Amino acid sequence: MAARYLWSMTLTTTKSIADLETEARSQTLRRALGPFNLTALGIGSVIGTGIFVLTGTAASQNAGPALVLSMIFAAVACALAGLCYAELASMIPVAGSAYTYAYASSGEFAAWIIGWDLMLEYALSVGTVAVGWSGYFVSFLRDLGLTLPHALTMAPGGACGGAFNLPAAAVVLVVTALLVVGIKQSANTNTVLVVIKTVVLIMFVALGAAYVRRENLVPFIPPNTGEFGHFGWSGVFRGAAVMFFAYIGFDAVSTAAQEARNPQRDMPIGILASLAICTVLYIAVAVVLIGIVPYQRLNVADPIAVGIDATGLTWFSPLVKISAIFGLFSTMIVQLLGQTRIFYSMSRDGLLPPLFGRVHPRFQTPYLSTLLTGLVVAGVAGFVPLATLSQLVSIGSLFAFVLVCVGVVVLRRTAPDVPRPFRAPGVPWVPVLGALACIVQMVSLPLSTWERLIIWMMLGLVVYFLYGRRRSRYGAAAR
Numbered sequence: 001m002a003a004r005y006l007w008s009m010t011l012t013t014t015k016s017i018a019d020l021e022t023e024a025r026s027q028t029l030r031r032a033l034g035p036f037n038l039t040a041l042g043i044g045s046v047i048g049t050g051i052f053v054l055t056g057t058a059a060s061q062n063a064g065p066a067l068v069l070s071m072i073f074a075a076v077a078c079a080l081a082g083l084c085y086a087e088l089a090s091m092i093p094v095a096g097s098a099y100t101y102a103y104a105s106s107g108e109f110a111a112w113i114i115g116w117d118l119m120l121e122y123a124l125s126v127g128t129v130a131v132g133w134s135g136y137f138v139s140f141l142r143d144l145g146l147t148l149p150h151a152l153t154m155a156p157g158g159a160c161g162g163a164f165n166l167p168a169a170a171v172v173l174v175v176t177a178l179l180v181v182g183i184k185q186s187a188n189t190n191t192v193l194v195v196i197k198t199v200v201l202i203m204f205v206a207l208g209a210a211y212v213r214r215e216n217l218v219p220f221i222p223p224n225t226g227e228f229g230h231f232g233w234s235g236v237f238r239g240a241a242v243m244f245f246a247y248i249g250f251d252a253v254s255t256a257a258q259e260a261r262n263p264q265r266d267m268p269i270g271i272l273a274s275l276a277i278c279t280v281l282y283i284a285v286a287v288v289l290i291g292i293v294p295y296q297r298l299n300v301a302d303p304i305a306v307g308i309d310a311t312g313l314t315w316f317s318p319l320v321k322i323s324a325i326f327g328l329f330s331t332m333i334v335q336l337l338g339q340t341r342i343f344y345s346m347s348r349d350g351l352l353p354p355l356f357g358r359v360h361p362r363f364q365t366p367y368l369s370t371l372l373t374g375l376v377v378a379g380v381a382g383f384v385p386l387a388t389l390s391q392l393v394s395i396g397s398l399f400a401f402v403l404v405c406v407g408v409v410v411l412r413r414t415a416p417d418v419p420r421p422f423r424a425p426g427v428p429w430v431p432v433l434g435a436l437a438c439i440v441q442m443v444s445l446p447l448s449t450w451e452r453l454i455i456w457m458m459l460g461l462v463v464y465f466l467y468g469r470r471r472s473r474y475g476a477a478a479r
Helices: 002-012 019-025 035-046 049-091 098-105 108-143 164-180 185-209 232-247 248-259 261-293 303-311 314-348 367-384 386-416 429-443 447-471 473-478
Strands: none
Touching: 002 447, 019 108, 035 185, 035 261, 049 108, 049 232, 049 261, 049 303, 049 386, 049 429, 098 108, 098 232, 098 314, 098 386, 098 447, 108 164, 108 314, 108 367, 108 386, 108 447, 164 314, 185 261, 185 303, 185 314, 232 386, 232 429, 261 303, 303 314, 314 367, 386 429, 386 447
């Protein structure tokens, strides 16, 4: 009975395409982003903690040299989902990413589920990147002869835990202030930082290739230790699930749809171009890094710097750390931008309080939601360890991607005549394969990660039924 009620509510409480087109025309956010800015936003988000930190973790704990296969599998899943994102972003150019797409294809209840899930993805992603940024920042200060107290550079927990990760919390507050000032300023800053970190990573590949040792890549797939996810083929899939975090970001491009000058044309370009560029760069960096340093030695906070030190090119190590500091900063800009735009859309639909949709009269940004989100994420970055954060972000993102792939199939049937400037090829097979690839990676994650996801989603259901459903703009009309 309860299932029938939820299914009925899902079908009757949807946004029509006409509603979305009206919303896009009436929006108050500033349209300032072109295809280059959008591609840079995607690259800025994708090239971050995944490549600068988690590459070493996944290689040393899960996949060994076969991390390259993990990256390829994760990239294929992202590419399939990316094609679906590109179709929906060109068809529904409204801020909100997968949340908006679910509202149009599957109804309000599914939209709430995915919107609540995206809060987990984006907010914790910023916290994760901030922790990675802190590691490189503290290491760089140490090179300069400045040492921060250990208690103020690590979150509580574990044998090496501290009291509070102060640099991580502080950088989140700086990013928050930048996003309040304006989207154009944030995008321009991000573009400069993207160029810096991309150039440094290309230099790492070019310089490090001469130091690759074949014996470090053998055996390519280390034998399983007897525990699922620790090397062998299960380690490859666990590594893909962990490294999936590295690719998160191209979907953040879609959250800026209402700030794009020509979203129907530019959104697919930004999504697919950023994903393609980052995939090639990721695989090249992984091959060179593991070829230089045995994977067993890469369970460190700054694996790229360790790789450079192993070559003897010590002059390049400070450049890598500076690049990581700048690069991770740009990632936080994009991820926090995505989080606040999800809040913006959900507030406009009545599912969240109006303050989340309030736009600053001068800066034309959703400043209250940005400030509130920044304060919460700063606390998360200060108190929660990196491993816990990254796995939660991965499972949240994978879940969102599954729903986006399903949304393409649904809208092809329910709204076949709506113009689609970009059409995903091979429907329904491409979306189905994309959803299955994401589900395989979700299954590969630890049970504790699933438990935390379930607790978060249960909390979301409570908020929805106590507030969101009662105040829903479209739900009230349907009822």
